[in-house]
Amino acid sequence: MxxxxxxxxxxxxxxxxxxxxxxxxxxxxxxEAWAKIGVIPNKDIELIxxxxxxxxxxxxxxxxxxxxxxVAFTRMLSEQLGLExxxxxxxxxxxxxxxxxxxxxxKESNQILFKELYQITEVLKKMAIANEEVLIMxxxxxxxxxxxxxxxxxxxxxEEFMRQIERFELAASHIEVAxxxxxxxxxxNLELExxxxxxxxxxxxxxxxxxxxxxxxxxxxxxxVFANIASTLEKVATEIRxxxxxxxxxxxxxxxxxQKGSSSMxxxxxxxSSENISGLARYIRAQVIVGLExxxxxxxRDISHSSNERIIFPDIYNVLVYAVRRMKDTLxxxxxxxxxxxxxxxxxKNIYFSQRVLTYVLMFNKEVTRETxxxxxQEATLECLRDHADFKTTILKSKIVDYISESELALLFDNExxxxxxxxxxxxxx
Numbered sequence: 001m002x003x004x005x006x007x008x009x010x011x012x013x014x015x016x017x018x019x020x021x022x023x024x025x026x027x028x029x030x031x032e033a034w035a036k037i038g039v040i041p042n043k044d045i046e047l048i049x050x051x052x053x054x055x056x057x058x059x060x061x062x063x064x065x066x067x068x069x070x071v072a073f074t075r076m077l078s079e080q081l082g083l084e085x086x087x088x089x090x091x092x093x094x095x096x097x098x099x100x101x102x103x104x105x106x107k108e109s110n111q112i113l114f115k116e117l118y119q120i121t122e123v124l125k126k127m128a129i130a131n132e133e134v135l136i137m138x139x140x141x142x143x144x145x146x147x148x149x150x151x152x153x154x155x156x157x158x159e160e161f162m163r164q165i166e167r168f169e170l171a172a173s174h175i176e177v178a179x180x181x182x183x184x185x186x187x188x189n190l191e192l193e194x195x196x197x198x199x200x201x202x203x204x205x206x207x208x209x210x211x212x213x214x215x216x217x218x219x220x221x222x223x224x225v226f227a228n229i230a231s232t233l234e235k236v237a238t239e240i241r242x243x244x245x246x247x248x249x250x251x252x253x254x255x256x257x258x259q260k261g262s263s264s265m266x267x268x269x270x271x272x273s274s275e276n277i278s279g280l281a282r283y284i285r286a287q288v289i290v291g292l293e294x295x296x297x298x299x300x301r302d303i304s305h306s307s308n309e310r311i312i313f314p315d316i317y318n319v320l321v322y323a324v325r326r327m328k329d330t331l332x333x334x335x336x337x338x339x340x341x342x343x344x345x346x347x348x349k350n351i352y353f354s355q356r357v358l359t360y361v362l363m364f365n366k367e368v369t370r371e372t373x374x375x376x377x378q379e380a381t382l383e384c385l386r387d388h389a390d391f392k393t394t395i396l397k398s399k400i401v402d403y404i405s406e407s408e409l410a411l412l413f414d415n416e417x418x419x420x421x422x423x424x425x426x427x428x429x430x
Contacts (some may be wrong), residue, residue: 005280010321013108014227014314020054022101023073028052030096030180031087044084052077052088060105070094092180092187096173097300099179099214102313104202105179106222108175109317114168116324117229123331125430131181131364132426135415136250136341137348142242146346146352147418150336155429157236164229171218171225179207179214184300191227211300218289219309223291226284226320233323234281237274240330244271250341256332273330280323350391351384357395357404358410365403376400 001012012018031048034040055076063072071094078085083409089097137144161353179198182190199206205240243251253271257260261268290312354377361373380395392413396406 001315002322004327007112007318007321007325009112009318010109010273010314013105013112014317016056017054019101020056020059020073020103021104021184023097023400024052024054024067024077024095026100027088028204029091029198029201030090032192033194034087034090035195037193040087040090044087046083047081048087049365051080052082053423054133055080069092077206080095091182091194093183093212095213096180096182098306099210100198100202100204100317102309103175103177103179104204104216107172107204109313109321110168110172110176112170113317113321113324114165116321116328117165117168118326120331121158121165123328124154124158124161127331127334128158128426129150129430131336132403132422133419134338134341135345135419137344137352138387140409142346144352146355147415149419149422150341152422153239154347155426157232159429160235164225167225167228171222175218175222176215177205177214177218178202179210181207181210183212183357185210185212196199203333211297213297215302216295216297218303219305220288220291220295223287223312224314226316226377227288229404230281230320230323232285233327234278236331237271237277237281239270240274240334241278244269244274248344250337250344252337253330254335257285267295267422277323277327277330280319284316284319284323311394322374349384349389350413352393353413354378354381356417357400357409360408361400361404361410364408368403373400373403 013153028049035042035045057070058079059069059076062075063069065394066072072212074089074346077088081088113209115300123378128151130151130272131154133148135147136150136153137148138148178195180190180195180198181187187195195206240251240253242252252269255269256269260266261270290308293307296306358370358373358377361368362370376399377395380398380400381391383389384391392410396409401409
């Protein structure tokens with residue numbers, strides 16, 4: 001991952017030194033498990049745990065000859081021991097170490113991401129509650145619809161992130177497993193107790209049935225969930241970008257004192273964080289295809305997945321955690337232009353009451369068809385749009401008064417109508 005999007009917490013998990021130290025831990029735990037069932041003498045376990053350490057330089061030299069990183073790793077360890085070196089890698093295969101260690105690193109990364117996602121939900125919850133009674137113009141197809149609660153927008157994002165967390169929890173439970181089942185996944189050269197011991201010590205679940213590898217549907221599911229989370233990030237980012245447009249200006253990203261928006265136009269304040277998040281979300285979603293294709297391995301295994309996974313997992317965690325953190329910062333510093341929001345509602349000149357009038361007439365006048373009322377109201381709205389006229393004034397002069405009294409009609413124009421169910425909705429969510 002390039003430095004621009006590297007997250008130190010994630011990098012510390014996926015760097016070579018940490019990865020190989022986890023490999024070492026798995027090797028040591030396998031040996032301990034063999035000792036528990038009486039195969040390896042306890043004195044040899046003490047030597048293995050005391051003497052073995054990761055020597056990256058020596059391992060690289062050996063790998064130049066063996067062309068196999070796990071063989072280079074085990075031989076590097078064996079050089080640090082005497083005859084007790086024969087217990088290293090006893091009964092297991094490369095992916096018992098690699099997959100278990102990778103799943104453990106995924107677990108560690110998941111813990112960081114869970115924390116970040118919960119923090120962003122807390123921000124959205126506060127924003128929702130603070131803006132529950134703020135009326136903002138709702139839009140469909142980019143066009144004015146009816147006013148709605150600004151708080152409902154933030155509540156909607158909050159609830160969606162909570163659903164993403166639920167999906168993430170399920171995917172995490174599928175992938176955070178130990179796999180110590182041997183070359184074909186049938187434990188022929190092992191005992192099942194070995195896997196149980198390693199899983200318990202690493203606080204992982206157990207891969208109930210594998211081949212030589214943990215099955216990649218688990219990984220694919222996780223990446224799909226990450227892509228879904230990324231889609232929510234981009235949804236929020238897109239909304240902010242739309243609101244920050246010069247002709248809308250209802251919300252905007254915070255702009256620091258010495259921040260610059262353009263190299264050539266000093267007046268610019270661009271939604272750079274939201275655009276950055278949108279771009280990174282697309283990158284994350286692009287990994288779904290690779291994750292799905294990795295599930296299609298030959299027979300009990302091949303290594304066509306191995307090369308890309310070395311890139312995908314550190315990258316996707318770096319990018320996703322970075323994007324979530326940046327979105328949290330963007331939301332915390334979001335500027336809401338309440339005066340502009342109110343002005344846009346006023347500028348709409350009551351045209352958004354068209355459905356309110358339509359519904360009321362249909363409910364309380366049994367002698368008229370929907371089509372008749374709809375057409376009368378639509379004609380009035382088209383006149384308003386053409387002449388920039390007020391809808392309330394215009395509709396009172398229309399044929400609609402044949403079906404509803406002017407006094408009743410006038411009472412329909414109350415903006416609080418659009419907020420009448422908001423508190424009930426909030427009670428369902430918070």
